[in-house]
Amino acid sequence: MDKSKTLKGNLDHAIDLFQKGAHEEAHNIFRDLIVIAPQTEMAWSGLGAVLRKLQKYDAAVTAQKHAHNLAPNSLSIKSNLVNALNNAGRHSEALPLAQKNFLANKGDVSFVKAYVKCLKGNCQAELAVEIVDAFVAEFGNDAELAVDVSLARLYLGQFTKGFEDFEQRFESGEVALNKKIEAKRWRGEDLGGKDVLVFKEQGFGDNIWFSRFLPALHREAGVVHMATQRPLLRLMSKFNGIDKLLEMNQINLDDYDYVLPICSLPKATKFSDKAPKPSPQPLNIPDDSRKRARTMLGRYKDVKKVGIVWTGSLTYKSNHLRSVDIKRFLKLAEIPNVQLISLYKGDAIEDLKTSGAEGIILDACSTDRDFADTAAIIDELDLLITTDTGVVHVAANMGKPVWNMVTYEGFWMYGAGTRTPWYPSMRIFRQPAEFDWDSVFETIEMELRDFVAN
Structure with a gap:
């Protein structure tokens, strides 16, 4: 922060840095401003906005709530609070405020987008589609809104319109090509x-x-x-x-x-609502990958070999919502005649060591050359228990038993039930409420004990 500038001067400078993408620099100024001027709502809201860009979503919510307490009637601050809550996965908390903002500003697409995200997060796909269709009929198309609602359409089995809307991801800026x-x-x-x-x-x-x-x-x-x-x-x-x-x-x-x-x-390919669902592709597992997997797992032939994955790509912006603490799996490792085997490859492999699970959970894939090596390991397993990552698709594509742990909102292809027609060998274990992994793991433990016994 520049001490030679006024409060407003520093605030304007921080906002300018934020708009130019200099998020760390903007963060430092906003952080200092809330210390010297804690009653300045725009400093709090600016801090919340930059924390959101830095993917520190819970802290962003806290900052926006401070701003909202100072200026409860500010439309921009209410909008920022809803966006932060949505990014933090706190859709049920965001919904009442998002609805109020939407009802007071039905012609403003930014409030429609925020409301639609809340509705999707609360598994209200039909209402989300209804809201968007009404908006488009009155005000015209918006590419970003079309992409947002496309997943709700797909969830409802509206494949023709859903994939048509999803094509607007290029116009919306969600996907950038050279x-x-x-x-x-x-x-x-x-x-x-x-x-x-x-x-x-x-x-x-x-x-x-x-x-x-x-x-x-x-x-x-x-x-x-x-x-x-x-x-x-x-x-x-x-x-x-x-x-x-x-x-x-x-x-x-x-x-x-x-x-x-x-x-x-x-x-x-003109895939439509009532078209038969195409089958998964055959995956190639080379002989050298199979030999490597059998050498690694051959010693566990007398127990159930259960693969696990607790996190996905750390760069994925919603990874914090789909991931779980690896320590949750330790209780599953206590079940007799079960050997847990990590299929994770990436920077979070350190979780094995820091949690004390190293050795208890076998690291089988951190040195994999590619997904063919991973598939060979999967082919030796009796079961895979995982959060919703790329490994899910490899295993389910192979027809291996997969227990996929998903968030309350889930993903469109998994629907609302415990099975999906896209992957017949997959069972879906969904959070009964936002962030409720406890219930998921309680069910998983009970089911795994039955799986081993039978």
Whole structure:
């Protein structure tokens, strides 16, 4: 903070830094301002906004609540508080305020978006769709709002409209492509006889799930090549519906008529509400990966081998909501004739050591070369218990028994029940309320004891 500037001068400077993306610098100024001027609501709200950008969501909520207490009638502060609560996963707490903001400002798309996010988080998909349809009918389309509600439509089985709305992720800015790829991106053109490059998008699990639509594309297009991340290359090498599999750095865009992001496959193949659901793709597990897995797990042939994953990518903005403390699994490790096996690979592998679980839970995958190695480990397991990460899609794609622990809101393809038609071997263990992992693990422990006994 610049002591030569007035309070307003420092506040304006912090806001300017925030708008330019200098979040750490802005944070330092806002932090100092609330110390020297604790009754300044805009300093508190600015601090909350920058904490939200830094993905410190609970602290962001605290700051916005201070601002709201100081200025309870400020529309911008009420909006900021709702956004912080939504990011923190506290949708039920945000809902009453979001509803009030929406009802008082029905023509303001920002309040509609916040309300729709609250409704989705509270599993009120039908009302979310109704609100958006009414807004669009009166005020016209908004790309970001269309993407927000697309997942609610998919949850309700409205696949045609849901995937149509999901295509607006490029216009909304949610997905940014480089200029060369954007210039050749498919935008609804007829793909009959065309040479198409399907390329990776979003997470590993998304690429595995959406790949089931490749055969339908291949029946229509001329040549279909697919480019993906190196960790998936060996696993995907026997996929149906592609003529050639490439690594991302092998792409020559001049070879293709269109570039098709993999998450656009349902729209491109005209997948509709009542269409039969395509089957998962066959995954390739090379012999060297199988040998490695059997060597690692062969000593556990007399017990139930239960794989676990407690967290996903640490860079995913909602990872804090889907992840659990690894120490929760220690009670499962107490069950006789069970060996827990970690399938996690990434920076959070240190959790094994810091929790004291190292050795109790076998680290089987932190040195995996790729997902083919992971699939080989999965193939040796009796069961996988995991949070909703990419490993879920590998195991369920293979038809292995999977117990998927999901948040109260969950994800559209898992629906509202305990089974999903997309993955017949998967059971879904959903939080009965926001943040209630205790109930999930109590049920898991009981079910696992029965699984071992039977």
